[in-house]
Amino acid sequence: MEALKHFIDSVSSPVTIFTLATVLFVLFVSFPRISTSKPVSLLLLALFLAFFGLGLTDEHFRGIVTTPDNVPIVGLIVVFGYFTWYAMRKAVINDMRMEKGEPTVEQTETNEKVLVFPYLIFIEFVVALAYGAGLVLWSIFLKAPLEEPANPMVSPNPSKAPWYFLGLQEMLVYFDPWIAGVLLPTFIIIGLCAIPYIDRDTSGSGFYSFKNRRWVITTYLFGFWILWILLIVMGTFLRGPNWNFFGPFEVWDVHKVVPLLNVNLSELIWIKWLGIGLPKMWFVRELPGILIVLGFLFITPVILAKTVLKSAFKKLDPIRFGILVLLALMMLSLPIKMYLRWGFNLKYIVAIPEFFFNI
Amino acid sequence: MSDGTTQPATTGPTAIPPQTPSTVKPAPSNPANTVMGPDKIDRRTFISWAGVAWVSFAAATGGALSIVLRFLFPNVLFEPPTAFKAGLPSDYEVGVVDERWKEKFGVWMVRTAEGIYALSTTCTHLGCTPNWLPGEAKFKCPCHGSGFYKTGINFEGPAPRPLERYRISYSEDGQIAIDMSKKFQQEKGEWNNPESFLTV
Numbered sequence: 001m002e003a004l005k006h007f008i009d010s011v012s013s014p015v016t017i018f019t020l021a022t023v024l025f026v027l028f029v030s031f032p033r034i035s036t037s038k039p040v041s042l043l044l045l046a047l048f049l050a051f052f053g054l055g056l057t058d059e060h061f062r063g064i065v066t067t068p069d070n071v072p073i074v075g076l077i078v079v080f081g082y083f084t085w086y087a088m089r090k091a092v093i094n095d096m097r098m099e100k101g102e103p104t105v106e107q108t109e110t111n112e113k114v115l116v117f118p119y120l121i122f123i124e125f126v127v128a129l130a131y132g133a134g135l136v137l138w139s140i141f142l143k144a145p146l147e148e149p150a151n152p153m154v155s156p157n158p159s160k161a162p163w164y165f166l167g168l169q170e171m172l173v174y175f176d177p178w179i180a181g182v183l184l185p186t187f188i189i190i191g192l193c194a195i196p197y198i199d200r201d202t203s204g205s206g207f208y209s210f211k212n213r214r215w216v217i218t219t220y221l222f223g224f225w226i227l228w229i230l231l232i233v234m235g236t237f238l239r240g241p242n243w244n245f246f247g248p249f250e251v252w253d254v255h256k257v258v259p260l261l262n263v264n265l266s267e268l269i270w271i272k273w274l275g276i277g278l279p280k281m282w283f284v285r286e287l288p289g290i291l292i293v294l295g296f297l298f299i300t301p302v303i304l305a306k307t308v309l310k311s312a313f314k315k316l317d318p319i320r321f322g323i324l325v326l327l328a329l330m331m332l333s334l335p336i337k338m339y340l341r342w343g344f345n346l347k348y349i350v351a352i353p354e355f356f357f358n359i
Numbered sequence: 360m361s362d363g364t365t366q367p368a369t370t371g372p373t374a375i376p377p378q379t380p381s382t383v384k385p386a387p388s389n390p391a392n393t394v395m396g397p398d399k400i401d402r403r404t405f406i407s408w409a410g411v412a413w414v415s416f417a418a419a420t421g422g423a424l425s426i427v428l429r430f431l432f433p434n435v436l437f438e439p440p441t442a443f444k445a446g447l448p449s450d451y452e453v454g455v456v457d458e459r460w461k462e463k464f465g466v467w468m469v470r471t472a473e474g475i476y477a478l479s480t481t482c483t484h485l486g487c488t489p490n491w492l493p494g495e496a497k498f499k500c501p502c503h504g505s506g507f508y509k510t511g512i513n514f515e516g517p518a519p520r521p522l523e524r525y526r527i528s529y530s531e532d533g534q535i536a537i538d539m540s541k542k543f544q545q546e547k548g549e550w551n552n553p554e555s556f557l558t559v
Contacts, residue, residue, distance in 0.1 A: 153462050153480065155487040157501035172503050173517055177485050242490070243504030243516070257495050260506065260515035353520040353546040 005058060009247030014234065015342040018335070021230050022222075028088075029218045032210055033096075036089040048081075058249050064237055068142040073163055073236045080229060084221065090208035098209070106207035157241045157254065166235030167228045173243065174337045176348070176358035184330065191327040195220075198316070198324050223331055262347035265289045282352050289350035293359055296333075301325040439464070445535040448475060448559045456491045456509060466525060466537060467491065467498075469509060474558040477525040477537045478511050484518040498522065512545065521545040527557045 028035045035041075052074075055061040065074050094104040114120075161169045171180040204213045238245055240252035263272075266285045270278050279285045304325055305313040313321050340346040350359040400408075443464055451457055451470035460466040465488070467478040478498075480488050487502035497514075498507040505516030512521045526541035535557060543555035550556070 151462075153465055153488055155489075155501050157490060159487055159502040169503065172485065175517070176519060181485075242492075242499040242501055255492065255494055262515055347517070348519065351519065356519070358519045 001054075005249040009250045012238065012245070012247035012250070013342075014245055014338070017234065017238070018226070018230065018338065022226055022335075025222065025226055029214075029221065032088050032092050036085060036092050041085065041089075055248065060251050061249050064248075068144055069160075069163065070236050071142060073233060076229070077233065080225075084225070087208055088210065091210035094207055094209050095211040098211075104207040104209070158239060158243055160235065160239070163232060163236060167231035170231040170235045170239075171334060174334070174341050176356075178356075179359065184334070187327065187330045191331070194323060194327065198320050198327075219328070219331075227331065227334055260345065262341070262345050264347050264351040265292075265349045266351060268344075268346070282354050286350050286352055289348075289359070292349060297326070297329060300329060441540040442536065442538045444530055444532075445477070445537050447534055448557070451475060456493070458491060460537075461488075464537070464539065466539070468535075470559075474556055475527060475535065476511075476556050477527045479523040479525060479539075479542070481523070482518060483513065483520045483522060484516070489522075524550060524555045526554045528554060529557070 035044075052065075055065070064070060090105065094106075097104055160166065168180060168185065171184060174180070175184070199216055201213070201216075210217055234245075237248060240246040241254040241256070244256050244258050246252055246256070266278060266289060269288050270276060270285065301322060305321065309321075309325070312324070316324065337349075340349075348358040350357065352358065443460070445460060445466075445468060448470075451468055453470050453472055455470060457468040457470065460468060461480055465480040467480060469476055469478060482489050482500040482502070482505055484500065484503055484505050487500050489498040489500040489505070489507065492499050496509055498509075498511075500506070500516065500518070503517050505513060505518035507513050507518070507522050510521075511524065513519070521544070524543040524545075526538040526543070528536050528538070530536040541554070543549035543552055
């Protein structure tokens with residue numbers, strides 16, 4: 001038992017957990033029929049409960065998951081996991097019915113209409129009562145007291161944002177504040193607003209389905225689960241003092257030393273590879289990084305339009321295609337930058353501290 | 360209410376009210392007068408009342424806004440002193456990062472064999488206050504994990520540039536004087552400025 005805990009702690013790092021979660025996610029959406037079938041679903045549930053149940057016997061794990069601030073995140077994993085599974089299960093059933101030429105579940109249900117009042121309203125009323133009672137119990141049993149007055153000279157260690165911002169705080173580890181705090185959130189909001197204008201395909205609307213909307217749903221779920229929920233979960237449970245990364249059973253040691261020496265791309269290129277030292281002019285110094293970023297943003301879309309996304313380029317007009325690819329590249333820039341940091345200790349691709357511009 | 364004939368105002372598919380003489384209007388001779396009745400107001404009255412209403416509405420809104428604007432200018436403004444005297448150089452031990460002024464002024468005093476410099480306690484990433492970890496000999500920010508050497512140079516985490524140094528000099532009475540209104544940034548080459556370092 002202790003050996004297992006120690007093993008989990010020793011392999012826990014941002015890169016292993018992020019990679020493992022991505023692999024699991026890819027498996028889930030690649031084989032939706034198997035992953036939502038009864039035996040696999042029950043197995044996953046049993047594994048989750050076993051991990052959580054055994055984890056609760058560990059003093060440190062219990063302390064973290066039962067902290068009043070963190071309890072909602074445990075609930076969030078359960079609730080979001082269940083609803084993702086539920087939607088995928090319904091989609092799989094509809095896909096199988098359509099393959100056999102049968103109408104979808106929703107289409108058969110439409111024929112049996114019931115009135116909103118009283119049938120739906122009554123259910124909603126009961127749920128609202130139960131929800132209200134739950135909130136009262138929550139507020140009684142989970143205390144959220146005010147802390148001591150803020151002191152600008154003392155930052156709590158670790159200083160954690162509210163849970164819904166922990167994804168942003170995790171992004172701030174890898175990006176300059178203006179990107180992680182302003183640019184990427186703006187792109188998230190604009191991108192979500194833009195979905196109905198970019199994706200005007202009506203196939204599969206009105207009922208759960210996955211097969212004919214595989215890429216769209218997968219992209220959305222990747223952004224939601226891996227790039228947002230996973231980062232919140234990591235920020236809540238696995239980030240400790242000095243924003244160091246800790247395994248789920250590891251004691252939060254303030255003096256944990258993680259050797260980290262981050263270098264900028266310019267230092268790698270000019271000092272390590274060319275061996276001639278950093279140029280004095282910031283523009284010359286950062287030219288390779290600037291070219292890489294510009295290429296990523298403007299040449300990749302052209303390549304994509306001619307290769308992998310050929311069909312999408314034909315279906316959408318150039319403007320919509322351009323917006324789609326720009327949004328997708330901005331989304332991908334997060335995992336790309338994270339892996340660059342983990343793999344090569346790369347700090348910034350473009351680093352111009354002269355006027356606070358870092359990418 | 361079922362009998363439409365007794366209620367002239369009631370309209371319905373089957374109830375057509377009989378046109379009693381009181382409800383029959385004469386053919387309008389002047390179109391402007393058709394909307395006028397004994398209890399109706401004419402256009403001039405309406406506009407003058409609307410004017411009063413708009414003026415009072417604008418006055419109320421403006422008054423409320425002016426109170427909001429007033430809040431932008433506080434009665435008392437707390438401005439911490441930008442300069443202080445930090446004692447004698449002999450008060451500081453060589454090789455030690457001194458935290459005695461951190462709480463009050465946000466300054467770390469670092470005494471090296473050559474002299475003393477005053478480091479700002481504001482992280483250059485997002486402005487949290489890092490902690491000095493003597494065991495690891497580094498400043499470590501609890502918010503996003505930025506790390507700085509004792510010199511203030513950033514080496515880990517997302518901080519894009521080194522911690523800032525403040526102007527440091529001797530005052531007339533031999534004490535060290537720190538002037539926080541003047542900052543020296545390493546990436547601009549300002550640490551070469553003699554005012555950023557006090558030779559002892």
